[in-house]
Amino acid sequence: MTVIILKGRPVVEGVAEGEALVTRQTISGFGGINNQTGEITEVRHELRGKSFKGKVLVFPGAKGSSGWASHFQTVRLAGAAPAAMIFNITTTKMALGAVVTRVPAVTDLDQDPLDVIETGDWVKVDGNTGTVTITKPDRKDGA
Amino acid sequence: MFLTDEEKAVLDGSEGEARAHAMDLMVRYAKALGAERLVETNNVCGGVVGSLPGRRDVLPEDKRHDMNAVYSLLNLDSDKTLDIPPVKTNTYRLIEAMDADLYDVQGVGEETQRLVRETTAFCQKSGYQLCNTCTPYQVGNVPLFGEHCAWMESSAVIYINSLIGARSNVEGAHSTAAASLIGKIPYWGYHIPENRRGTHLVEVEYPIDNMLDWGLMGYYVGEKVQENVPVFTGISGVPNANKLKHFGASMASSGGVEMYHIVGVTPEAPTRDVAFGGNRAQETIRFGRAELEEAYSWFSTAKDTDVDFVVLGCPHGSLEQVRLVAGLLEGKRLSANTDLWMFIPRSIKAIADRMGYTDTFRKAGAYLMTDSCAALSKVSPKDVKTAATDSCKQAHYLPATMGFGTWLGSTEQCVNAAISGKWTGGLE
Known part of the structure; x- marks a missing residue:
């Protein structure tokens, strides 16, 4: 078991932890997600068919229509929000979306979270201090 | 983050509960962006959520026709039903769910008609101008150069930023609703002069002429530069507003472009050097006939030549x-x-x-x-x-x-x- 700590900028307050779901592709609100289940629906997306519900979503940021925040607000109200969000690119869509999703969120980490965090890692996000604690399981193949 | 005494007072409830909530939401949003302060705006264009069936399903059944409850949750992210006061700024409505006269031809059901009537009455009461268009700049809301705006529709934001020199980011339903109540928006992104400078150079090597050519060039470049600020050179003559309306809308659809420059045409680009403002072009993109054809090939969703x-x-x-x-x-x-x-x-x-x-x-x-x-x-x-x-x-x-x-x-x-x-x- 390896523990890695990253420091960044707090975006939304609160502390939460969960299993990481990582993608190198930006996520679309309108036409990109099922806002009742948290499933990615965009046809060409690498996470298509996977849900971020209860996961720590690690992704570059938001793309697409200005309705992004409204779609993620609906996700929250449907009980399908991620546990926390870690992202790289701050845009108005991303910031407003994080605020109305009301889950702990951080950005501007001292290492690229897309390089450090892998899907399945256990991640604690502290949105008060900007600290991200990553616990990597021992991998039998030694990788 | 810096707040003026007036902003703090509003946050503490000097102007009532709804505006205090709007200020709180705006401050949390500004902090999430990493903004250092807010800026005054008196020009807001936003969408009122809740005219399409389904959008109000997240509310308890007995609240779905209470516009204060609908607006509080869907436009201001407030769990509590606030008594929504009149807007404080000039505020203009974007697209509505139906034509106010031709809804039968459009096949709009009775439920939607009811929701639209309720939303319309709410806008009338709160002073939300019922322009109901994605192009407020065509119908009297033409901001001035340098004017700080809070607009939502991406094709309109790219238009006023690039062609007029007004300053707006692409806002969302909640941030425009809050801005309309308090007259503030985060001083971030395209409100700040440095961020408006060019980042990518586009050398146009094909005589871009009709509206379709402009649309396709926008779509191609948006895909390539994503959220950056392209600077176009090689455009001869002054295009007209319709063509650039389509051009910007395309760039904001395939990418997230909110600002561009055309050297010799747009107001912040009298020369290439001024457009880049000291930035070095991160990339140079060539746009010729081959790129025009490539962009057109991305639109291959139809097979049947019978058009309905x-x-x-x-x-x-x-x-x-x-x-x-x-x-x-x-x-x-x-x-x-x-x-x-x-x-x-x-x-x-x-x-x-x-x-x-x-x-x-x-x-x-x-x-x-x-x-x-x-x-x-x-x-x-x-x-x-x-x-x-x-x-x-x-x-x-x-x-x-x-x-x-x-x-x-x-x-x-x-x-x-x-x-x-x-x-x-x-x-x-």
């Missing part, structure tokens, strides 16, 4: 475009199997009525529609399988939101398809 539905007016059409289409329809009759709807702002429709264009459309079997949009309002004739449009943005969204295979072509090709019922267009 022609959609024009995305973004909402201008008088000049209405005149062009009316001229093409004069003395003609649409194919029995094809509908043609052109979407325009309501005040432009008033002039179209006076000019006789509306009659020309009706005699041909076509419609001039207001307030709404096929892809966003989700309105269409019955049993459409294949559509055609002259807009890259509409062709981008129709397959996703309506499931229509969609042909893309010039305005003339689209009108011809509506008359013959057959698609024969393509890139010229």
Whole structure:
């Protein structure tokens, strides 16, 4: 078991932890997600068919229509929000979306979270201090 | 983050609970962006959420027709029902769910009609101007150079930033609603002069002429530069507003471009050096005939040459475009199997009525529609399988939101398809 700590900028307050779901592709609100289940629906997306519900979503940021925040607000109200969000690119869509999703969120980490965090890692996000604690399981193949 | 004494007072409730909540939301949003302060705005364009069926399902059943409850949750992210006061700024409504007169033709159900009536009454009461258009700049809301705005619609933001020199980011439903109540928006992004400078150079090596060419060039460059600020060189002459309306809408659809410069044309780009403002171009993109063809090839969602539905007016059409289409329809009759709807702002429709264009459309079997949009309002004739449009943005969204295979072509090709019922267009 390896523990890695990253420091960044707090975006939304609160502390939460969960299993990481990582993608190198930006996520679309309108036409990109099922806002009742948290499933990615965009046809060409690498996470298509996977849900971020209860996961720590690690992704570059938001793309697409200005309705992004409204779609993620609906996700929250449907009980399908991620546990926390870690992202790289701050845009108005991303910031407003994080605020109305009301889950702990951080950005501007001292290492690229897309390089450090892998899907399945256990991640604690502290949105008060900007600290991200990553616990990597021992991998039998030694990788 | 810095707050003025006045902003702190509003946050503490000096202007009532709703404005205190709006300020709290705005401050949390500004902190999430990493903004250092807020800036005053007196020009807000936003969407009022809750006219389409389904959007209010997140509210308890007994609250779904209480507009204060609907607006508090869907537009201000407040769990508590706030008593929403009148807007404090000049505030303009974007697209609505239906044409206020032609909703029957649009096939809008009674439930939506009821929701729209409720939303309309709410806007009237709170002073939210019912422009119901994605192009507020066509109907009297033309901001000044340097004016701080809080606009939501991406095709409108890129237009006022780039062509007028006004300052806005692409806002969301909640941030525009909050801004309308307190007259503030985060001083971040395109409000700050440094961020408006060019980042990517586009060397145009093909004579970009008609509206379709402009749309395709925008779509291609948006895909390449994503959220950056492209600077276009090699454009000869001054294009017109319709072409650049389509150009910006395309760039904001395939990418997230909110600002661009055309050297010698747009106000913050008298020269290439001024446009870049000391930035070094991160990348140089060449745009020629091959790139134009590549962009066109990305729109290959239609197979059937039988066209059921022609959609024009995305973004909402201008008088000049209405005149062009009316001229093409004069003395003609649409194919029995094809509908043609052109979407325009309501005040432009008033002039179209006076000019006789509306009659020309009706005699041909076509419609001039207001307030709404096929892809966003989700309105269409019955049993459409294949559509055609002259807009890259509409062709981008129709397959996703309506499931229509969609042909893309010039305005003339689209009108011809509506008359013959057959698609024969393509890139010229």
